[in-house]
Amino acid sequence: MIGLVEYLRYAHKSFLxxxxxxxxxxIVMGNSSGDMDSVVCTLGYSYLNFIKTGKIxxxxxxxxxxxxxxxxxxxxxxxxxxxxxxxxxxxxxxxxNENKEYVLTLVDHNNPDNEFWKTNxxxxxxGIIDHHVDLxxxxxxxxxxxxxxxxxxxxxxxxxxxEMKQCLPILSKSEIELLTAPxxxxxxxxxxxxxxxxxxxxxxxxxxxxTNTNTTTTKExxxxxxxxxxxxxxxxxxxxxxxxxxxxxxxxxxxxxxKIGISSxxxxxxxxxxxxGNDKIEEELNQWIKDRKIDLLVVMSSFTDKEGEFNRxxxxxxxxxxxxxxxxxxxxxxxxxxxxxxxxxxxWKQWKTSASRKQVAxxxxxxxxx
Numbered sequence: 001m002i003g004l005v006e007y008l009r010y011a012h013k014s015f016l017x018x019x020x021x022x023x024x025x026x027i028v029m030g031n032s033s034g035d036m037d038s039v040v041c042t043l044g045y046s047y048l049n050f051i052k053t054g055k056i057x058x059x060x061x062x063x064x065x066x067x068x069x070x071x072x073x074x075x076x077x078x079x080x081x082x083x084x085x086x087x088x089x090x091x092x093x094x095x096x097n098e099n100k101e102y103v104l105t106l107v108d109h110n111n112p113d114n115e116f117w118k119t120n121x122x123x124x125x126x127g128i129i130d131h132h133v134d135l136x137x138x139x140x141x142x143x144x145x146x147x148x149x150x151x152x153x154x155x156x157x158x159x160x161x162x163e164m165k166q167c168l169p170i171l172s173k174s175e176i177e178l179l180t181a182p183x184x185x186x187x188x189x190x191x192x193x194x195x196x197x198x199x200x201x202x203x204x205x206x207x208x209x210x211t212n213t214n215t216t217t218t219k220e221x222x223x224x225x226x227x228x229x230x231x232x233x234x235x236x237x238x239x240x241x242x243x244x245x246x247x248x249x250x251x252x253x254x255x256x257x258x259k260i261g262i263s264s265x266x267x268x269x270x271x272x273x274x275x276x277g278n279d280k281i282e283e284e285l286n287q288w289i290k291d292r293k294i295d296l297l298v299v300m301s302s303f304t305d306k307e308g309e310f311n312r313x314x315x316x317x318x319x320x321x322x323x324x325x326x327x328x329x330x331x332x333x334x335x336x337x338x339x340x341x342x343x344x345x346x347x348w349k350q351w352k353t354s355a356s357r358k359q360v361a362x363x364x365x366x367x368x369x370x
Contacts, residue, residue: 001167004175005081007047008059008088015058015090024101027058028127029092031109033246033264034063036229037182039074041107041156043089044179045129048160051167057105058090062114065091070243073229077181080174092116108152111135113246129155133362150193151186153179154201164204180205180218181225189222192310193354230266230303237276237284240265247294248361251368258320258368260296261288264357268303269313269337269347285317296320298364300350300357312350313337314360320368321346327367332360 002010019025028045030038039061046059061068065086068075078085095102095116102120105127106112117123125138131149138144149155157164157179168176183202187194190202206218232240241263249259265272272281289297299315314334316325325334325348333351355363 001051001170003167003170003172004043004047004178005083005172007050008043008083011046011050011056011058012088012090014056015094019094019096023099024103025058025095026056026103026105027060028105028107029060029114030062030107031246032062032113032115033244034061034067034071035182035244036071036074036077036185036225037152038062038108039071040077040178040182041129041153044153045105045107045156045160048156048163048167051163052160060095061089061091063091064093066093067242070235070239071229072231073181073185073225076228077178077225081172081178082174106130107156108132110146111137113248129159131155132358147197149195150190150198151183151201153182153186154195154198157201157204158197161201161204168205176205177221180221184218184222185225185229189219193356232265232267237272237281238288240267240272241284241288241299246357246361247292248365251365253369258295259293260298260318260320260364260368261292261294262298262300262357262361262364264300264302266303267301268305268311269301269315272301285315289318294318296324296364296368298324298360300360302353302356310353312353312355314348314350315346316348317346324364324367328360328363331355331363 028042030042042059042061046057049055049057068085075085092114100122102123104112104123104125106125107129109132110128110130112123112125125141127143128138128141129143129145129152131147131152134146143159145155145159147155180202183198184190187198190198244264245261247259247261249257251258251260285297296316296318301313302311304310314332328334332355334348335351337347337349
């Protein structure tokens, strides 16, 4: 039986050899933000499906290879396995839309959201595993698993649990840690937003849920991954905006359809202001809106302060910002924080910290649709 890294190298080499000859390409891909959950679900689904069927569903990383450096947690976890991700994985920029038909399995989203699909509509969605709001599309997909979980990887591992149990004995410690990484990050080491399926999937990977989350190894892994994920030293503000960014379009019931973008970041507003300054922040946000041709840009800041308290802040820019903030203010429990000196008072403290982008995005879309 082949291991995870060995398989990924094999799949990469096969893709390079076959992509020009193939008219139909079977792929699996995560959402456009390309976080740890999306990337590991993509790699893991492809691997476990190969263990099950002996056939390759090519794992495609949903962002360009040049952007991997912005995702230090992913880079770290992949490097630990001995894989050279820049040279041994397939990225979205490796695809082309010339006379190709794509058979697509979606993980960590249930409607294709990558820019690539806006210029290439020659695809068919045949499978979905996701934990976001069900958009009601591709009803004939098989599997079509859309349910609440802290991490989408939990749904993938549960769906492929027979294959996972088969291959675990041959996987290295670093390969298992890679498969565990999104679950630890998305649930804060199984302390927040944990569903039963997260617990059972962790048990498959690591044993008894009651003991292993508190072991030195698991705790240290979570802390190291968090440190890498939150590290933005040396990044431009534009890097931070693009690091974990998603868009929604065709919003609204009128003739004009709106387009919005939401960027998640792990720096506090104070750190951003100290590092870049109010004027630069204002300039970059406006330029991003112009470049992406969006009507609303929301920056969601989440971080743990020096007292150990988890915080969320929201910044809204663009022509819809005033109405949107007014409409979601009560639901998200927003209040102005006068301690933060920001031009225009655009930063809002979000007291409802349980609402991540997964909940905020559908809320904003529903407000605009109304």
